[in-house]
Structure formats: C-alpha cells, structure tokens
Amino acid sequence: MSVYLDTSDIAQIKMLSDLLPIAGVTTNPTIVAKSGLKMVNLLPQIREALDSDGLIFGQVISTHADEIVDEALKLNQMVDNFIVKIPVNMQGVKAIKRLKNEGVATLGTAIYTSQQAIFAALAGASFVAPYINRIDTLTGNAIETVESIAHLLSYHAQSCKIIGASFKNTKQVIECLSVRQSSVTIPVELAHKMMENPCVNDAINKFHQDWVDCYGSLSH
Structure with missing residues (x-):
C-alpha cells in the first residue's frame, strides 16, 4: 500500500512529503496546465521537492500509438524513477505493449472498467488507475470495480498494481x-483533511492541561 500526491504544487509536495510517508507524485495534463510550466521544467522541480526518490508519474497527450511511444520515450528521459501514464483505449494499449518491450514503465489511466484494466496489465502496464469518483458518478459501484480489478490481477497479472485516482472525499x-x-x-x-481533525488537537490540549495542573509546566 502506498499513498501518492496528485498535484503539481511544488510547495505542497515539499511540505507534505516531509510530514507524511508519500510514495511519489502523480500528474496529468490538467494538473500540469495549472502549474503553468512545461513538463521539462516541472518534472525536475517535483523531483527536487520530493523528500525521497519516490516515483513521479506524467501523462502523454498524444493519441496515436506511434506518437504516444515517441512522447513517452522523451518524457522518460526527464527525471529518474519516472512512470508514463497512458489512457487505456486501443491505441493506448498498443503503446503500452511497445513501451514494455522498450523497458519503459507505464501506468494505464482513465480506467472505468475491469476489462480496461486487465488489457492494460496484460499489455505490460506496471500500474492501473481506476477513476473512483467518476465511476461512482456513472455507476455507483467504484469499489466493486476496484475489487474486480484486484481479483483479475491476482490471477493474471500479479506484477501490475492498482493506484486509485479521482477522489472527492476521504471515505x-x-x-x-x-x-x-x-x-x-x-x-x-x-x-490535509485525512490528517487534520480538531478532536486530536482537543485531546492534545487536554493532556497538556492535565500535565500542567499536576507539574506546573510542560517539562519532565
């Protein structure tokens, strides 16, 4: 189990990777566009901001297999420990197959169904990313889809891992x-929401008050 940050905010990456056990950073074209930077400039900044040698994920914008492969090979040279994200359709799966032969690690993204995931995995993707909230919006059964994907991978592609994406709430x-x-x-x-709970601060304050009431100060 790993937790990644889905962002291009360098300040937040630096802060949260220092505070939390963050395994890496994922991006997509929308996230990159919010940064105002080109990939060649953004990816090295993400690498520098990470408090580890964690994975960095970046997505192609090409849509034809030949162009996807060319773009992926260029992206793969920009930083180390890089994973190329490829939307899973016919052209995407074809590109994943070819990149597997080139030794380039990929993640199959824009996953809405278990059949997409298994084709990406069998083609050689190291990861698949089901879109949780979007699946819930369409069918209401995102977790069932994730469970189905996990079941299929356990039988047919054990080296491929699931990274759930597109979340709207902590539940x-x-x-x-x-x-x-x-x-x-x-x-x-x-x-932030997963770690910021006012009840925790209330408990800490109560512990401190009880200690001060007994010993006069917050010291041992």
Missing part, C-alpha cells in the same frame, strides 16, 4: 485502500 480513499494491494493518489486538499 472513497479509505474504501479503496481497503481493497487488497491497492494504493491511492490523492489531491492535496484530501491529504
């Missing part, structure tokens, strides 16, 4: 992590 995140061998990538806002 979805925890439900996804409850599926065996699933990881998640979450936006910065959810990372």
Whole structure:
C-alpha cells in the first residue's frame, strides 16, 4: 500500500512529503496546465521537492500509438524513477505493449472498467488507475470495480498494481485502500483533511492541561 500526491504544487509536495510517508507524485495534463510550466521544467522541480526518490508519474497527450511511444520515450528521459501514464483505449494499449518491450514503465489511466484494466496489465502496464469518483458518478459501484480489478490481477497479472485516482472525499480513499494491494493518489486538499481533525488537537490540549495542573509546566 502506498499513498501518492496528485498535484503539481511544488510547495505542497515539499511540505507534505516531509510530514507524511508519500510514495511519489502523480500528474496529468490538467494538473500540469495549472502549474503553468512545461513538463521539462516541472518534472525536475517535483523531483527536487520530493523528500525521497519516490516515483513521479506524467501523462502523454498524444493519441496515436506511434506518437504516444515517441512522447513517452522523451518524457522518460526527464527525471529518474519516472512512470508514463497512458489512457487505456486501443491505441493506448498498443503503446503500452511497445513501451514494455522498450523497458519503459507505464501506468494505464482513465480506467472505468475491469476489462480496461486487465488489457492494460496484460499489455505490460506496471500500474492501473481506476477513476473512483467518476465511476461512482456513472455507476455507483467504484469499489466493486476496484475489487474486480484486484481479483483479475491476482490471477493474471500479479506484477501490475492498482493506484486509485479521482477522489472527492476521504471515505472513497479509505474504501479503496481497503481493497487488497491497492494504493491511492490523492489531491492535496484530501491529504490535509485525512490528517487534520480538531478532536486530536482537543485531546492534545487536554493532556497538556492535565500535565500542567499536576507539574506546573510542560517539562519532565
């Protein structure tokens, strides 16, 4: 199980990777566009901001297999420990197959169904990313889809791992992590929500007050 940050916010990556056990950073064209930077400039900044040698994921914008492969090979040279994200359709699966032969690690993204996931995995993808909230919006059964994907991978492609994406609330995140061998990538806002609980601060304040009442100060 791993937790990734789904963001291009360098300041947040630096802060949260220092505070939390973050395995890496995922991006997509929308996230990159929000940064205002080109990939060649953004990816090295993400690498520098990470408090580890964690994985960095970046997505192609090409749509034909030949162009996807060419773009993926260029992206793969920009930083180390890089995973190329490829939307899973016919052309995407073809590109994943070819990149597997080139030794380039890939993640099959824009996963809405278990059949997409298994084709991506069999083609050689190292990861698949089901879109949790979008599946819930369409069918209401995102976690069932993740469970189905996990079941299929356990039989047919054990080296391929699930990274749930597209979350809107912490409940979805925890439900996804409850599926065996699933990881998640979450936006910065959810990372904060998962750890910021006023009840915890209330408990800490009560401990401090009880200590001070007995010993006079917060010292041993």
